[in-house]
Amino acid sequence: MEKGNFVDHIRIYCRSGKGGAGSVHFERNKMDAKAGPDGGNGGRGGHIKLRGNAQLWTLLHMRYYKNVLAQDGVNGYKNNSTGSDGDDIVLEVPLGTVAKDMESGEQEVEILEDGQEVIWIRGGRGGLGNANFATPTNQTPDYAQPGEMGSEGWKILELKILADVGLVGFPNAGKSTLLSVLSAAKPKIADYAFTTLTPQLGIVSYRDNKSFCMADLPGIIEGAAEGKGLGHRFLRHIERNSVLLLLVPADSDDHEREVEILINELEEYNPELLQKRMIIAVSKSEMLDDELKQEIAKTLPADIPHVFISAVANQGLVQLKDELWRALTAKDDI
Structure with missing residues (x-):
């Protein structure tokens, strides 16, 4: 987990509330010393819920939740009074958050909309009081149900960036520069590999006051699907992007091979990623003449649209x- 403002993976211990026990009680009044059972039910244990918050873009605030422990339900009372439910705990998370069980790895909850609230870990049910067990043949039951235990265990919260377009390319391909030119985002830019260690988001303005969200993702390397480099931490963010923009620098030694590696890593991680629409952008194209562009174009996949661009010289960006x-x-005709 990176020691910065962007946190996209945390581990927390969670325990939902235990249900309150049902009451064993018999009503007594001046008219009837044995008026019958009147033990109430126990209250439900507190749930642990997740709520989507569009104003959050990181799990940083969750780093300080060491243990998330919901309140237990209150035991039932006499006079058929039900105990109070335990207070629920609501954890606000950014859109794109996935909750998993740490031991099984199974995905449990997915938050995609602002204000979406779901019960992540249910509290235990309250037990029934003895009044529920009275029958014509057993009018004085002296037993009640205990409350159900809550659920507990180590859980994982992962953030997968929600963006319309994801920038995919090798380190130092010019992704951060492109994002900074197309939007108001200010990603770190330098002339060395892995300048971008965390996703950066920018809103790109388009015609007629339209816009779309673009994500500058950490650079991919060969073997990323196997966990090399930033590995799975990078690739999981791509799953949320509607369109993938493959960025290949004009000064690459082998443009065809570079595109093949990018596509292969996507396929190795999740073959469904290849169903997304893709566009190839050849960056740093200010150094190319028309003849070189034609030669490079011949090496690119014929079924993927390509554009020659230069963020520095502002060339090809409208296209x-x-x-x-x-x-x-x-x-969606794919």
Whole structure:
């Protein structure tokens, strides 16, 4: 887990509340010393819930939740009075958060909408009081149900960035520079590999006051699907992107091979990623003449649209935004 403001993976210990026990009680009054059972039910244990919050973009605030322990339900009372339910705990998380069980790895909850609230870990049910067990043949039951135990265990919260377009490329391919030119985002830019260690988001303006969200993701390397480099931490963010923009620098030694590696790593991690629409952008193209562009274009996959761009020289960016918008708004005919 990175020691910075962006936290996209945390581990927490959770325990929902235990249900309150049912009451064993018999009513007594001046008219009837044995008026019958009147033990009430126990209250439900507190749930642990997750709520989506569009104002959050990181799990940083969750880092300080060492243990999440919901309140137990209150035992039942006499006079058929039900005990109070335990207070629920509501954890606010950014959109795109996935909750998993640490031991099994099974996905339990997914938060995708602002204000979406779901019960993540249910509290135990309250036990029934002895009044529920009275029958014509057993009018004075002297027993009641105990409350159910809550659930507990280590859990994982993972954030998968929600963005329309995800920038995919090798380290130092020019992704951060492109995002900074197309949007108001200010990612760190430097001339060395892995400048971007955490996803950066930017809103790209388009025609007629339209816009879309673009994510600059950490650079991919060969073997990322096996966990090399930033590995799975990088690749899981791609799952949320509607369109993938593959960025290949013009000064690459082998453009065809670089595209093959990028696509192969996506397929190795999750073959379904290949069903997403893709566009190839050849960055740093200010150094290319028309003849070189034609030669490079011949090496690129024929079934993926490509654009030659230069973020520094502001070349091809309008065409790139047109291609991205076309892909984002195209009907799903894949």
